[in-house]
Amino acid sequence: MPSPRPDDHTPWQILLIFLRLGLTSFGGPVAHLGYFRDEFVVRRRWLSERSYADLVGLCQFLPGPASSQVGIALGLSRAGYCGALAAWAGFTLPSALVLIALALGIASSAQVIPGGVLHGLKVVAVAVVAQAVWGMGRSLCASRGRVALMVVVTALVLWMPSVWTQVAVIAGAGVVGVWLFKPQQPVDPAPLTVDVSRRAALCCLGVFLALLAGLPLLAALWPSPTLKMVDAFYRSGALVFGGGHVVLPLLQAEVVPSGWVSNATFLAGYGATQAMPGPLFTFAAFLGASMQGPLSGWMGGLLALVAIFSSSFLLVFGALPFWTQLRHNLRMQAAMQGVNAAVVGLLLAALYQPVWTSAIAQPADFVLALLALLALMIFKLPAWLVVAACGLGGWWLS
Incomplete structure (x- = not known):
């Protein structure tokens, strides 16, 4: 080789x-x-x-x-x-x-x-x-x-x-x-070698579980729109098997009933995501940027993107x-x-x-x-x- x-x-x-x-x-x-x-x-x-x-x-x-x-x-x-x-x-x-x-609104149509x-x-x-x-x-x-x-x-x-x-x-x-x-x-x-110690791996798995259990509790104790948003996207990324299209109903249940994003906007963004290269989880960036609240636009999109992918880093480093x-x-x-x-x-x-x-x-x-x-x-x-x-x-x- x-x-x-x-x-x-x-x-x-x-x-x-x-x-x-x-x-x-x-x-x-x-x-x-x-x-x-x-x-x-x-x-x-x-x-x-x-x-x-x-x-x-x-x-x-x-x-x-x-x-x-x-x-x-x-x-x-x-x-x-x-x-x-x-x-x-x-x-x-x-x-x-x-x-x-x-x-x-830079692009006016979902048909990118x-x-x-x-x-x-x-x-x-x-x-x-x-x-x-x-x-x-x-x-x-x-x-x-x-x-x-x-x-x-x-x-x-x-x-x-x-x-x-x-x-x-x-x-x-x-x-x-x-x-x-x-x-x-x-x-x-030709093995796949990784420079991660067992202790670091266990820490990553512990952080993954702590965030999964702790974020909903923190969002309930300290009602913050930003904290609720991070919790919603983190759980969507951490609990879905199969990725891609499977995450759609989880995200819809989080952002549409709460009023963060209208259903029409949700469907338009999902249609646009189908025309994009790369992972379908980037749909979270569209939703975060579209939200009605104190955090939206570029900051909202990037925060939602980091939140939904953070569990993937922790699981890969831990496993x-x-x-x-x-x-x-x-x-x-x-x-x-x-x-x-x-x-x-x-x-x-x-x-x-x-x-x-x-x-x-x-x-x-x-x-x-x-x-x-x-x-x-x-x-x-x-x-x-x-x-x-x-x-x-x-x-x-x-």
Whole structure:
């Protein structure tokens, strides 16, 4: 495996790498994982296929936005806490700043991107996810048992589509892995290392739980609009599994009945968020900037953004040190072989629903997706160039 470039280790370079991803990663969290795999497993060789799948499996277990947590963990592994912050900032701030500007009325329409271009971006997500499923499947489902487990997971997730089904099949796949698979090598040749001590990790987990329990109590004892706002967004980020679209009802229940944001504004902002690259949790920035109260505008948007993502930092910092040690255990490695097959199954299910069903509506869409897949897998064109070309292709088809 080629050694990584020296400049990959600096927070500044990590910021620039994730900034490019934050400007071009359309398609939602599943597509983001495909972009990350292409960038950090295939191109930059930061970690192996297996380590990447292990990391995705962990972040699927944690509440919060899985793709953002994977990015935070990758930044943490390269340049410590500053690298984690740089990765998050680069991936998150482009769409967050645009949404705050939209909330302030700089853009007068929720249709930030023309409909044809937006559809082309949905089509390219099909190619990105298909490439990730193929590459990860070849590496992680190398035996008949793991292929069978992948197929079963795909069928279960499509048959019973819910966040809890995803969590259940990952846990069940781990049990099946311990029972069926017998790993031979005790150590991954390219492990994901993090410079976080166990004591620091326990402190992070303690702070996560203290904020989760303490913020509602503080907001009740000292009725402050700002404190209530921080509590609402922190709980929304800390209690949602599956991220992205799953956080919508939680946020709506917090900001609409309270009168902070009208339902019309809420729906307009959510529509605009669909047209943005990067994580869907940046919708919090729009809501914070749109609020009626003492704290709104840029300050409100940034505070809501920090509040909803803070639990992700605490959970990643708290979980990774224990995870990196556990995964060297042979029984844990057997469990992770099952979990990795389940992750491929989850991606395969997501490739069909919602990625394929929301993008491929006519033969021309299928042709555009095939061309994008050819450009990515055969001609090895960079993902950002394929994204731009498919956006133009969608606009031309419309």
